[in-house]
Amino acid sequence: MDHAVVIGASMAGLLTAAALHRRFATVTVLDRDTLPAVDVHRRGTAQSRHAHGLLARGRETIDELLPGITAELVAQGAMEGDLQRHSRHYHAGRMLARGDSGLIGLLVSRPLLEGQVRRRVSALPGVHVSPGKVVTGLLSRDGRVTGVRLADGEPIPADLVVDAGGRASRTPLWLGELGYRPPEEERVxxxxxxxxxxxxxxxxxxxxxxxxxxxxxxxxxxxxxxxxxxxxxxxxxxxxxxxxxxxxxxxxxxxxxxxxxxxxxxxxxxxxxxxxxxxxxxxxGIRRRYERLARFPEGLLVVGDAVCAFNPIYGQGMTVAALEARMLLDPDLRPLPFFRRIAKIVDGPWEITVGGDLVMPGVEGDLTPKVRMVNAYLERFHAAAAHDPELALRFLRVSNLYDPPPSLMSPGTLLRVLRSGAQRAVPVPA
Missing domain, CATH: 3.30.9.30 (D-Amino Acid Oxidase; Chain A, domain 2)
Structure with a gap:
């Protein structure tokens, strides 16, 4: 294939370009912002001024897409650390037990991380990162997206367009303009x-x-x-x-x-x-359910926060974006199969964040009996994990997106929690 266009030079957009360059002769990344030449905060990523860590699964995946980048970042001052041995995790009123997990996270500021990723992506053959480009619409023909239109009216033809434009994604609006239904949206x-x-x-x-x-x-x-x-x-x-x-x-x-x-x-x-x-x-928190649509134009995909914008306090957004970008290496880039694949990536962290949010005072959403039961069980789980390093590791494997949340309720894990003697009641839903 000849040309792919990525909307947004966010981490999701840059990692998307890193994957697509293996399949397309030319990849153009368009961003409305002025992209700095040095590693500083920029206007388009206001959240970059706040804490960012890279989970172990995210670090591994970015290293797959851009081999050697962890070592490059460490050489510039970033730090690697075992996320159980070198971390203090306090949950449900207790600190998780220490141990050697093998889960190696990366401690680095967002400007340094994004800057190095942007440098590496910009140096890839056929990849062009273009600042100051505002995408205002899609080009289409015969039910297929064929490119994008810029604010100055310039058309940019493409064989594939990927929207990595974040929470403010305009794809739902553009779908309406093309005669398609927008995705249903879940909000917490x-x-x-x-x-x-x-x-x-x-x-x-x-x-x-x-x-x-x-x-x-x-x-x-x-x-x-x-x-x-x-x-x-x-x-x-x-x-x-x-x-x-x-x-x-x-x-x-x-x-x-x-x-x-x-x-x-x-x-x-x-x-x-x-x-x-x-x-x-x-x-x-917003999740757009693209995987549930019956119709969607060929030649258009959506990734990152444009699909699901999590509560950032859980620190899972960059890892999810990296895993979604890796899915672009799959031979099948038809939209609906792609959305179904990335939905499996999003399901776990969405379940974790929504379940944690809904019990908090003032949070708007449907606190179901299942959510109540799971949260009550997690209180007992964390009580046990405070003195059981193996349980603590199992929790960290879930929060680092290696294992799905239901693994915390596997028969072996349930038995380990019950044998711990942690005295936290687990109610049965009415």
Whole structure:
């Protein structure tokens, strides 16, 4: 095939181009933003100023698409770490047991990660990354998308168009213009508000650990993370449902004091602050059900946040985007089979995030008896995983998208949880 066009130079768009260059003579990536020549934040990715970690599965997949990129990032200051041995994971009021998991995550700032990915993708044969290009519509003929139209009226013909335009994707609107039904949309109103500050990192902080994750609970619906980054920095992001931290150092520390584990409060109260604090707000988690459509034009695909925009506090978005990009290596690029394949990727993390969100105060959505039962079981699971490294590893394999969520309720796992003696009731749905 000759030419593919990717809408958006986000991580999803760049990884999409990395996959498509193996199948197309030319790949053009179009982005409305001005793309920086150095590794700095850019206007089109406001969330880049907040904590980003790369899960083990995401790191492995990006290395498949761009061989050697992990080593390149580490050479520039990024850090690898075992996500069980070098991390503190607090869930349901307990810290998961330590162990050697073999799950190696990557600790790196979003500007450095995206910048290096963009450099590698731009250097691939036949790939062109074009900034300042606003796509306003699709070209089509005889039920097939044949390219895109830019804001200045310029047509760009293509054999395949992939929309990686994020939450603001216009594909649902464009489908209507072409005479197709848009996908049904699932929304979970979370009103997540978060704030971020950076701090100087010392070698003795957290005893040398690289990651701290404090998940919100129903009793304390605030969460936060501290991730080590290049240049001896911590990035600390804290969030709440319907409330976020103030950005003044005193207000930021007061919010941290409201977390049920003390680690982040100790850090932000004693470490040297650097840089400017930032806020962000996510009103809802959104999933567009392209896989349920009966008709869809050939020559058009959708990936990344344009398909499913998760609650970012779970940190799964970049890994899902990488796995979706890898699906583009499949010989069958017909839209509906592709959407059914990536739906299997999205199902697990969507189940995890929605199940966790729906029990939080003020979250809008259908809290079914099944969700109540699963969350009650997970409380008991985490109580057991606090002193059982094998259970902790099984949870981390799910959260890193190696295993599906139902694996946490396999017969062997259930028996291990029940034998743990963790005293948390698991109600049966009415």
């Amino acid at each position: 109103g979370i009103d997540l508000r978060y704030g971020t500050r950076e701090f100087r990192r010392g070698p003795s902080d957290f005893g040398g650990d690289l990651v701290v994750v404090i998940a919100p609970t129903v009793e304390s619906p605030r969460g936060g993370v501290a991730l080590a980054m290049e240049d001896d920095r911590w990035i600390v992001t804290m969030a709440g449902y319907g409330e976020g931290p103030g950005l003044g150092l005193t207000e930021f520390a007061e919010f941290a004091a409201g977390l049920w584990a003390p680690d982040l409060h100790r850090l932000v109260s004693t470490a040297e602050p650097i840089g400017e604090p930032r806020t962000y707000r996510i009103p809802a």
